[in-house]
Amino acid sequence: MAIRDIVSNPSLLPVLGLSAETRDQCMSLLAALDPTVDLAADPQDRALAASKEQKQLFALLARLRGLNRDAILRVRETKQSTAEARQEIDRLHLQLQNLYYEQRHLTGEITACETYEHKYRSLPLIPLEEFLALHPEHQESDDHELMIAQINHEHSEREKLEQARQELLKRKQALIAENNKRKEDLASLDQDLERFIDVGVLLLSCGRTANSTRRPNPSRSSSKRSINIRSWAYLHALVMTAKNDDQTSAQTVSDTMTAPTPRLPPPEKPEAVRTRLKVIAAFWAVIIFLGFPIWWKTTSIYRASLPISDMIDWADGKTCRPVFPLEIRFETPSLPDTEAQHLLRTTQHTLDDLNEFSAHHLRLKLSSDDELTSPRAALHSDTTQLDVFYPPSQIPPPSASNSPLSAFIASELQSLFTEEKAIIAQVLSDHNVLGTNTHSPASPNNQAPSAMLNSLSPELIESMTRRLRRSLKYAETYHLAFSLFTPGSSPSSWDIQAAVHDYISPLLDAFSPISNFTVDTQVQLYATFSPTAPSPEYDETHSAWTLKKDDLSAFINAAEWPLSPSIGSGPTINFILYVPAPSQSPLLVKDSLATSWIIPQWGGVLHDLLTPTPYPPRRPLHPNPLPLRLQTLTRLRAASLLLSASSTMGSLARLTESLPSIPIPATVATSVSTTLTHLSSACAHLRHGQFQAALASARVAETEAERSFFEKSMVGQMYFPDEHKVAVYLPLLGPIGVP
Structure with a gap:
């Protein structure tokens, strides 16, 4: 198949024709340059012909390059238009998917509403007719009013039925009481009737006997009849009583005569007594010499040996009192050695006089300049270098013990590290560690951390308190979560990867010697406010929607927003970009008109302003450069980890002393030994100014201290009191004590 049959684009057909022409021209040039052809021709003519062919070839190649360039440009345009069309299709497809999502959501809600089974539909109501x-x-x-009327009718009817039921119940109780009373009357009547019948029978029998012996006087018959009735009734009672007494006495006599006489056991032989004593002795011998050792061995608690005194000394700050000697070098290339040494000594003396906290020492790296009338200092923004510029007249003479230049340098150094010394003093004061150290140079101005804090200005104390309150607890790994939330369907994406690579990664690389960081990103559409959060209010003055400062803590919708408080072993720091709906934009904080804030235990929130506003976000300012702040953070983290591990060792020592029955595994002893070793190493590194090595040792010490304190077997034994042991062993020891 020819190439013209494959390529059918009209814009490429001229390229094919020109390519064929260029190929023919190349063949002509090669033929002109072939030395074996036409040997009789003049070499000069051949060279001119070859030059002519070459020029024509170059012209064709230039045209071919132009066509190639045009083709490439057309391809780029086609690719660009294709990419734009693809983006438009993707955008439309995403909108379609969002519409499908909304449709499914609304359809589901409608179906749920239509199929909702209300309890009023299952009420036992009377028929509608x-x-x-x-x-x-x-x-x-209508149906709604009809249902309400039916329910009210049913309610009234049931109230009437309930009243009727209560009345019938009362009547039932009254009838039951009346029936019981009549039953009692009938029972008493039966007893009276029986007694009457018995007396009547007795009187009849007595009357017959009297009539057979004598006849009664008719005039006295009525009185004698009544006398006989009373007499016979009394006689009947006496006869019945005597009869009962005779039966009782006869039964007693018969029981006495029939009771057998008890037989006594035979006397015990001495051999049986000795056998019983031997059995008891053998029983107790087995318990004492075999059972008790086995019980003691199987129930004994292993307690590894711990250096309790060393642990308590570390907790009380007796073993190590942290010091922070900052070695600062002088570079004075324009001064002779003698003058440089004298300047160094005078500056050091001035620093010692100004230093009120002996746990912190200073030294500096300097460079010089000329043509100045007064000294000035400039701190580099990207290094830890401080340049001090001074005129030659400020150089102190060798005989001077102090100079304005030394005082200026000392004051500049003090101002650089004032906040760091205050924070270190606060950390040492929180752990009850004294500021005076035997390794620090003697000075009459040395103060304890508490005295150092009392001498600070209120502004510095407020700044230090705010910094400590907002600082996170140290962790070996932090997780950074960048989240985009919007209440609608757009924006559905953001270029966060490039932003993290350009702005966040360099900062995290700078923090890598202190901690490790992981970065996660996410986008959440239809992220609405929490139901308990107050809605934004529109401010006519600033033409913006505002949130009250007191309502910012409830801004996070923890129930629906996927903000995990802990990813992995380290804490999570959330960075939230919230894009409000167009109907609530711009969204600001009331009074301060800020667009960002910090939520405790979550992270930071920033509102994306889709419309231009005259309230740009404020950026925090700090006088010290980043490398200097990183070194300060390294020293602070090393000190806090060292003191935290020491405090944990003291807590573990006090715990083991207060609970003698708690087990101490060998792993705890190993962790304690490792902790004390790294604590000593960290303290030594701090003393020699090796702060990075001190941080590494303190980090290991903190990890091992936490592992030893939260040992699973020890934590479980803490909640097993002695009363439980008594309850377990008492039922076993009771039967053993009485064989």
Whole structure:
């Protein structure tokens, strides 16, 4: 198949024709340069012909390059238009997916509403026809009003039935009481009737006997009859009593005569007594010499030996009192050695006089300049170098013990490290560590951390307190989560990867000697406010929606926003970019008109202003450069980890002393030994000014201290009191004590 059959684009057909022409021209040039062809021709003519062919070839190549360039440009335009069309299709597809999502959501809500089974539908109501027959005034009512009327009717009818039931219940109780009373009357009547019958029978029998012996006087018959009735009744009672007494006495006599006489056991032999004593002795011998050692061995608690005194000394600050000697070098290339040494000595003396906190020492690296009338200092923004510029007249003479230049340098150094010394003093004061150290140079101005804090200005104390309050607890790894939240369907993406690479990664690389960092990103659409959070209010003065400062803590919707408080082993720091809806934009903080704030335990929130506003976000300013602040952070972290590990060792020592029955595994002893070793190493590194090595040792000491304190077997034994042991062993020792 020819190439013209493959390429059918009209813009490429001239390229094919020109390519064929260029190829033919190349063949002609090669033929002109071939030395084996036409040997009789003049070499000069051949050279002119070859030059002519070459020029034509170059012209064709230039045209071919132009066509190639045009083709490449057309390809680029086609690719650009294709990419734009693809982006438009992707955008439309994303919008379509969002519409599908909204449609499914609304369809589901509608279906849920339509299929919702309300309890009113299952109420046992009377038929609708019967209700309408009773209440014809509801013939024209709708379903809602009809249901309410039916429920009210049912309620009233049930109240009437309940009242009737209560009345019937009362009548039932009254009838039951009346029946019980009549039953009692009938029972008493039966007893009276039985006694009457018995007396009547007795009187009849007595009357027959009397009539057979003699006849009664008719005039005295009535009186004798009554006397006989009383007499025979009394006689009947006496006879019954005597009969009962005779039966009781006869039964007692018979029982006495039939009771057998008890037989005594035979006397015990001495051999049986000795055998029983031997059995008891053998029983107790087995318990004492075999059972008790086995029980003691199997129930004994292993307690590894711990250096309790060393641990308590570390906790009390007796073993190590942290010091921070900052070695600062002088570079004075324009001064002779003698003058430089004298300037160094006078500056050091001035620093010692100004230093009120002996745990912190200073030295500096300097450079010089000429043509100055007064000294000045300039701190580099990207290094830890401080340049001091001074005129030659400020150089102190060798005989001077102090000079304005030395005082100026000392004051500049003091101002650079004032906040660091204050924070270190605060950390040492929180752990009850004295500021005076035997390794520090003697000075009459040395003060304890508490005295150092009392001498600070209120502004510095407020700045230090704010910094300590906002600082995170040290962790070996931090997780950074960058989140984009919006209440609608747009924006659905953001160029966060490039921003993290350009702005965040260099900062994290600078922090890498102190801690490790991981970065995660996410986008959450339809992220609405928390139901308990107050809605923004529109401010007519600033033409913006505002949030109250007291409501900022409830801004995070923890129930629906995927903000995990802990990813992995380290803490999570959230950076939230919230893009408000166009109907609530711009969104600012009331009074301060800020667009960002910090939420405790979550991180920072920044509102993205889609419309231009005259309130740009404020940027924090700091006088010291980043390398100097990183060195300060290294020293602070090393000191805090060292003191925290020491405090944990003291807590573990006090715990083991207060609970003698708690087990101490060998792993705890190993961790304690490792902790004390690294604590000593960290203290030595601090004393020699090796702060990075001190941080590494303190980090290991803190990890091992936490591991030893939170040992699983020890923590479980802390909540097993002695009363439980008594409850377990008492049922076993009771039967053993009485064999």
